[in-house]
Amino acid sequence: MVHASEPVTNFPSKIPAIVAFDRKELALILNVYGRKVGQGEWRDYAMDFLRDRAVFSIYARVSERPLFIIEKTPRLRNRQGQYAVTNQQGRILKRGHELGLVLRVLDPQLAVVG
Numbered sequence: 001m002v003h004a005s006e007p008v009t010n011f012p013s014k015i016p017a018i019v020a021f022d023r024k025e026l027a028l029i030l031n032v033y034g035r036k037v038g039q040g041e042w043r044d045y046a047m048d049f050l051r052d053r054a055v056f057s058i059y060a061r062v063s064e065r066p067l068f069i070i071e072k073t074p075r076l077r078n079r080q081g082q083y084a085v086t087n088q089q090g091r092i093l094k095r096g097h098e099l100g101l102v103l104r105v106l107d108p109q110l111a112v113v114g
Contacts, residue, residue, distance in 0.1 A: 019054045019074055021047075025099050029056050029070055032107045042067070068106060072099075 021029065036042040036058075044059040046066075053073040057066035069086045076082050081096040085105050094105035 018049045018051055019072060020049045021054050021056065021072060025072065028099050028103060032103050033058065035107060068093075070103070 033042060033045060041060070042058050043061055046057045046059070048055040048057070052075060053071050055072075056070040058068045058070070060067050065088055067088055071084045071086065072082055073084070074082050077097070081098075081102070083097070083099045083102040084095040085093045085102055087093055094102045096102045
């Protein structure tokens with residue numbers, strides 16, 4: 001029996017890991033983002049690091065729905081690929097195993113370095 005003065009410790013001892021973009025992935029994403037900002041097409045971005053995926057959202061203006069979402073979902077790595085680009089309507093524009101190739105849907109001139 002637990003008394004009111006005793007602390008309850010039903011919390012997991014290990015903090016769940018989050019999914020994030022590594023430096024190389026972020027460099028690729030920010031390369032495309034910077035070029036599009038320079039062309040005046042994009043204006044803002046947001047990053048979310050969740051338990052099951054990392055999300056980079058791209059905006060044309062502040063406080064509206066994102067134009068594009070770049071996602072990294074490691075659990076899909078062995079299936080259709082862990083990277084995906086989705087448009088504002090939620091349609092997957094490109095999915096794959098290599099981020100550089102997936103990002104070409106946003107910037108066809110992107111040089112993909114192996």
